[in-house]
Amino acid sequence: MKRISVDIGGTFTDCFFAWEDQYVEAKALTTHHNLAQGFNEALDLACSRAGLDRDLVLKEVDSVRYATTLGTNALIEGKGPRVGALVTHGFEDTIPLSRGRGYGEGLDPSKQQNMPDATRPDPLVPRALIRSVKERINSAGKVVVSLMEDDVRTQVRELVDAGAEAIVVSLVNSTENPVHEQQILEIILDEYPAHELGAIPVLLGSQVSGRKGEYVRATSTIVDAFLHEIMFHALGQLSNNLRSSGYDKPMLVIHNSGGMAQSNSTDALQTIHSGPIAGVGAAQHLADSTGLGNVISTDMGGTSFDIGLVPEGGVKHYDFQPTIGRWLVSVPMIHLLTLGAGGGSIASYDRIHHAVQIGPESAGSDPGPACYDRGGLRPTVTDADLVLGYLDPENYANGYIKLNKKRSVYAIDEDLADDLNMDTIQVAKIIKNAVDEQMAIGMAKELRVRGYLPEDFTMLAYGGNGPLHACGIADHAGIRRILAPPFSSVFSACGAGNMKPLHIHERGSHVVLYNPTDRSLYQSYDELNNVIQDLEAKGKEDLIRQGYNGADIRYSLEMDMRYGNQLVTTAVVFDINRVNGVADVLHLIRTFSDIYGKRYGAGSQAPEAGIRAQTVRVSSYVDGDVVKFDSIDSGHDRTMPSPVGTRQVHFVKIDGAVDTPVYDAEALHHQHVIHGPAIVTTENTTYLVEPGWRLEPTSQGAVWFLKD
Template identity: 45%
Template sequence: MKRVSVDIGGTFTDCVVAWGDQRVESKAPTTHHDLTEGFMEALTAGAEKIDLSVETVLSDVDSVRYGTTLGTNALIERTGERVGLITTKGHEDTIRIGRGRQYGDGLSIEDQADIPGADRPDPIVPSDYRYGIRERVDYKGDVLLEADREEIREVVNSLVDDGVRAIAVVLLNSTVNPVHELLVEEIVNQEYPSNVLGSTPVVLSHRVTGKNGEYMRSNATVINAYLHRIMREGLQDMQSVLRDHGYEKPLQLVHNTSGMAQLGKTYAIQTMHAGPVAGLGAAQQLADELDDENLITTDMGGTSFDIGAVTEGEVSLYEYEPIIDRWLINIPMVYMKTIGAGGGSILGYNSAEDVITVGPESAGSDPGPACYNRGGRRATVTDVDVVLGYLNPDYFWGGELELEERLARRAVRRDIAEPMDVSVEEAAAAARQVVDTKMAQTMFNEISLQGYDPRNFSILSYGGAGPTHACGYAEELDVEKVIVPPFSPVLSAAGAGNLDQMHMYEQSVYLELFDGEGQTYFDDYEQFNDVVATLQDKGRRDLLDEGYSADRIQHTVECDLKYGVQLQTTTARSPVETIDDREDLLRLLKAFRDSYGDNFGDEAHMPSSDINLITIRVQSYVEQPRMEYTSTGDAAALTDGAGTPDTGRSRSCYFGGEFVETPVHRFTEMGTGAVDGPAIVEHPETTIVVNDGWTFDRTPAGVSYLRRQ
């Protein structure tokens, strides 16, 4: 296996190079002005660790896999393209009207509770750029009113005159018959071929999502159009730089469905939050390798703290109506919870409420925390950790970045200590406690709302700052064991290297599989099978286009079902790909009832109610070779010594309400013996803080455990 995987975070760009039996990790500061620079710097550092040039690596590598933040950043900063919307006449204000409590989408729980002060988000497409055309297709796909070509032509010309650079097309019921959306695309291409207008994208909603729901479908389509140019240009630049250095294969992108696809087979919206999802994929593999099937995953990087869960060895929780930024969409995504509590999260003091505040604003990599000495002045979580002695100013990032404790103390004094009228050390300790508590409370809410007790889980801690705080938030949750895996500082990048090639398609349907009143069963099996076959064909064609042979392609089928007129649907994996007889149907209904019982309890079943099928979803995938994270042949096995050498290193660190002289160990010099806290274990790219009452030990393969005594 020869594979490069890169994940770009808000502060650092992480890289993992798998080269035969060698596995190496590297980091570089994220260069937000041009992500390509940080990408190549991290890749160069990784190549140097295996004594190869970047050109040698890129000319011989099997694939380059990339988790990009281009779309996420553009949406946050509102730097996307000017978008025009063409929709069915009378529905121009769908994205403005919204759905239900739209004002609360994407806001914190506290802000959602402030109904009088709540505002709906401003639509990406202002009203001046939203046009309706007279056309109508009914729910069965029958054309009731033909679209008028001249009207479409006039609308397109008006949008171009308005300076629109991307066109989103969302017509009613186009998911079952896209004939009019295709007509709009045809007319745009006729009127404005690429040699006249340039590469102006026309994004058709039925290609983005096969599900009904005009508001969510409109949002998904508009966001894709909004991000298209910046994604295209940024990724083309990346591809060009890679080609200049010898890489001639297609660039592979991480998808937020926990799969991978080539650049040409990727919509912008599929890359949103993809990096953390890759880390969750790595966690699922680790659950199997470590024989620990219930894990709370915690990724604490420089900008955010991402929480996920592996239950019974599986990442089973998808969001089928997720929120991106402030907009509800209907593109399936692996569910993760993100809060602004990373190493670069900015701290402050709210005198009105007498509380220390954490994030969501981050110092990022430029200027970074105050201790980076790059111009940052505001106190961050990293500055607090420096003040408390946990981080070694001379060994941060393996000594590549020297930290200035003086600047960290000055920032903490100005932003927290003086407003609170306490010492710098007391302010830093209080801020760290607030950060750990905030993370623990969010973890408890997420896990308990899924019906689980966090105390029955182990915590998987990764990200550059995660192991520094793991004992703190584990204590708050009363969790007994924390696992720090190999590649923990770059686990999302490592996870990207092991994702399968995958495409997911879904289609809204309405099939009554069981009639509760008449006690009869659905028997038009071909109607179900035809939809499945169509979705499988889409995925198969994508994978064939990407160069995979037909015999390697596999499919899974999922169904969204519900009892009667319930609003809540339940997702069940179908035990059959096609329904050929009553027995197959009963197996599907049993899968629904089992899933429903797991979610709501067996007492909630309604045996006399109808069972309706709402959505059919197909995952088409090709399994990829995987590196083992815990293999002793990997580069993670840094030493094979027995016992823990006495290095003689120590420094003053804050434990138990006071500074105490604390032993400091280098991970690269340690064997497999246990270390009792308080202690510090310094990895080149992270720091593991062992609290008092905890024990640290590690396996020969580099898996570290923190256990409460």
């Protein structure tokens, strides 16, 4: 296995480099003006550590995988083309109305509770760029009103004349029959051939989302169109950068569905949150490989804190209708909770509650925290960590960034100390405790609302700041086992290296597996199998187009299921791909019942209300080589290593400074144990062992934090 995997975050660009059995990790600051520059710096560092020539690596490597937050940032900043929309006549206001409550979507819970004061986001498609065409298809997919070609040409001309730089076509019931959307595409291409239309993309709602729901499918397509241009040029820029260095294979892009594809088979919408979701994929691979059991993955980087659930058995948690920015969309996206609580999160004074507020605003990488000495003037979590003594100013990020403690002290004093009437250390402790508590609350809530208990999970702590705050977060959440995985500082990039070529196709289907009214089981086997076969054919076509052998393609059937009319919907993965009789229907029901009971408690199942599937989903994928994780066992006889020095460190629950032993990477040997309080400083991260915890390394580099 020879591959390069890169995760570009808001602050750092992480690189995981696998060359046969050699694994190398490297980091560089993210260069937002040109992402390829940060990619090159991280790759150069990785090649240097591996003792390999960069040009040789790019010529011989089997793949380059790329995860980015570029689309997320573009959506937040509102930077995109003017998008025009074609809808069914009579539905012109569906998009602007946004289900009547669109102004609350994407807001934090405190603002959602004050809806009268909430404001609508600026529309991605202004009302003046919405046109309707006369046509109608009913809910069964039957054409009721045929499309009028002259009407379509008139509406398209008006959109182009009004300045539309991208065109979205989203018609009523197009998921049941996309014929009118496809006819409109042909008319547009006939009216404006490629050499005249230029770079104006035309996106069809039926191709972006297979689920029912006119508004959500329309917004999904609009967001995709809005991000299309920036992603096209950015990925093209990166691809050209690789070509100029001798890499002649297709560039692969990580998807938020948990897979990857070539850039020419990737929708912009699929790249949103792709980096953190790669980390969730790596967590699942580690848990499956080592028998870790229930895992909650936590990625604390410089900008955000990302939480993912990996319950034992590989049950996936999807966002059925995730909110991206301020927009509700309909894509098969692995569930991820993102909190604005990273190392670069800015600490500000809340005058109403006379308290410290952490985030969501971040200093990012430019200018970065005040201690970076790059012009940042506001205090951040990293500044508090430095003031409390957790960080080594000379060896932060392997000495790549020299930290200026005086800047941190000045920023904390200037912005917070006077208002709180406290000294610098007290304020820094409040910042540390507040960010740990905020992340713990997010974790506990995420677990409990999905039927889990925090104490039943192992916390996986990774990202540049994960091992630094892990003990504090776990103390607040009631978790007693933490694992900093191998390659923890670049774990999401490592996950990108394990991703499979994968495409997910789904269709909204009303499948009543058990009808309580007449106590009957589902019998329309051919109808369901035809839907599954059609979804498999689409996935196979996607993968063959990218050069994969049809014989190597595998399929996995999933359904979104629920009891009766309850709101809770569970994604269920099955070990069969066809339903050919009563036994298969009962098998589907039993699988759903087992997963539901395990998640919400034995006896919580309610088959008497009926059992329904509302979405049928097929994952089409090709297996490949993955990173091999060694045993993560702990508990054998261990010895205490010798520290390389001591440092005066302040802990939240202890008054005054504590003379704390400091260790280097040599202490992370699988025969050692380190009891807190202690600090271990490595090239890419810092392990803070708080009082009451102990640290036990494993053979490959994973590190356990365990309660004494």
